[in-house]
Amino acid sequence: xxxxxxxxxxxxxxxxxxxxxxxxxxxxxxxxxxxxxxxxxxxxxxxxxxxxxxxxxxxxxxxxxxxxxxxxxxxxxxxxxxxxxxxxxxxxxxxxxxxxxxxxxxxxxxxxxxxxxxxxxxxxxxxxxxxxxxxxxxxxxxxxxxxxxxxxxxxxxxxxxxxxxxxxxxxxxxxxxxxxxxxxxxxxxxxxxxxxxxxxxxxxxxxxxxxxxxxxxxxxxxxxxxxxxxxxxxxxxxxxxxxxxxxxxxxxxxxxxxxxxxxxxxxxxxxxxxxxxxxxxxxxxxxxxxxxxxxxxxxxxxxxxxxxxxxxxxxxxxxxxxxxxxxxxxxxxxxxxxxxxxxx
Numbered sequence: 001x002x003x004x005x006x007x008x009x010x011x012x013x014x015x016x017x018x019x020x021x022x023x024x025x026x027x028x029x030x031x032x033x034x035x036x037x038x039x040x041x042x043x044x045x046x047x048x049x050x051x052x053x054x055x056x057x058x059x060x061x062x063x064x065x066x067x068x069x070x071x072x073x074x075x076x077x078x079x080x081x082x083x084x085x086x087x088x089x090x091x092x093x094x095x096x097x098x099x100x101x102x103x104x105x106x107x108x109x110x111x112x113x114x115x116x117x118x119x120x121x122x123x124x125x126x127x128x129x130x131x132x133x134x135x136x137x138x139x140x141x142x143x144x145x146x147x148x149x150x151x152x153x154x155x156x157x158x159x160x161x162x163x164x165x166x167x168x169x170x171x172x173x174x175x176x177x178x179x180x181x182x183x184x185x186x187x188x189x190x191x192x193x194x195x196x197x198x199x200x201x202x203x204x205x206x207x208x209x210x211x212x213x214x215x216x217x218x219x220x221x222x223x224x225x226x227x228x229x230x231x232x233x234x235x236x237x238x239x240x241x242x243x244x245x246x247x248x249x250x251x252x253x254x255x256x257x258x259x260x261x262x263x264x265x266x267x268x269x270x271x272x273x274x275x276x277x278x279x280x281x282x283x284x285x286x287x288x289x290x291x292x293x294x295x296x297x298x299x300x301x302x303x304x305x306x307x308x309x310x311x312x313x314x315x316x317x318x319x320x321x322x323x324x325x326x327x328x329x330x331x332x333x334x335x336x337x338x339x340x341x342x343x344x
Contacts, residue, residue, distance in 0.1 A: 001059045002032045004069040006039030011201050011230045012172055013257035014092040017126060017150050020328045021335060026297075028336035032066075042074040042095045042109060053079050054169075064088055064339055071119070073113030077264060080119045086342055089120040093130055093275065094138065094256025100208070113139045122342055124148055124335060127255040129276040146338045150257045151328030153332060155237070158265040160244035165194040165305055168243040168267075170236070170258040171207045171250070172201035173227070178249035178272065180208075180215055184294035187219050196247075199228045199239055203318035226263055240265050245304055245311070251291045253277040266319030268311045270300045284317035 025032040038048035069091035096110035123145050141170040155219040171177045171192050202209045246262040259280045271277050274291035289296035
């Protein structure tokens with residue numbers, strides 16, 4: 001069983017990872033029956049926790065029970081202990097590292113996740129950074145952690161448009177994605193020969209969307225910044241094809257699947273060093289800046305936009321790296337081998 005909170009079709013990297021595992025694990029001898037948990041995690045109500053326990057307890061006693069970390073880290077230890085199952089936690093990134101949380105909520109989530117992970121038979125993470133974070137900050141033994149980086153689908157090399165320069169960011173609009181920092185950086189540019197498209201869900205954090213929309217309007221950038229919302233894959237492919245520079249201003253990334261997608265298309269990249277983003281992309285393919293620093297981001301954007309030779313070199317390095325990224329079959333094979341090795 002594979003328990004995931006909310007709509008499995010949600011357009012985020014974490015849900016995409018879960019969907020691909022569910023699709024491919026049967027090819028490697030693992031039945032991945034989907035169990036949909038309440039969508040309120042990681043902030044469940046008492047009723048949601050009761051429903052969750054009933055759903056998870058419906059699994060056979062001998063079944064492996066993989067639970068997405070968005071829910072698992074918020075489960076009370078008493079509930080987990082009552083399940084008495086072989087639980088595998090799938091952690092995309094620690095819950096307490098989500099941006100926009102109060103200090104009290106961060107502290108509570110870290111304690112909850114620390115205690116929950118102690119009861120997991122095994123933990124699967126999507127990056128080596130998350131492995132190190134769980135090892136150092138959450139007390140998870142290295143012996144029970146498996147790194148299974150997200151796969152990447154082959155894609156044609158992007159051609160871009162050139163003038164005006166097309167910038168693309170991909171990811172749901174939320175505090176953690178740092179789009180407000182990107183708008184601040186764009187305001188600092190002297191060059192106005194650029195256009196930015198942000199492709200990502202607009203319904204996951206309405207307050208942040210409203211703040212971002214107001215910020216764009218106040219800066220007079222409505223004609224140069226497009227909030228495209230959730231788009232179908234064919235439309236996203238067209239966005240990538242027309243892109244000259246990919247920008248990811250995230251405050252933190254557990255891996256940064258969209259960075260891999262950008263490299264699969266050979267795009268020059270400007271990103272932050274927040275979380276695993278700095279490790280996902282080689283230095284030759286990107287200029288990396290500290291998260292939350294609009295001035296540094298503006299300097300990086302100005303440098304890449306003004307230097308055609310540099311941009312070509314970055315695109316070449318990005319394309320070459322993209323050819324070496326793991327496939328989804330390799331990811332599923334690694335997860336399947338881990339699950340098979342978990343005995344009663």
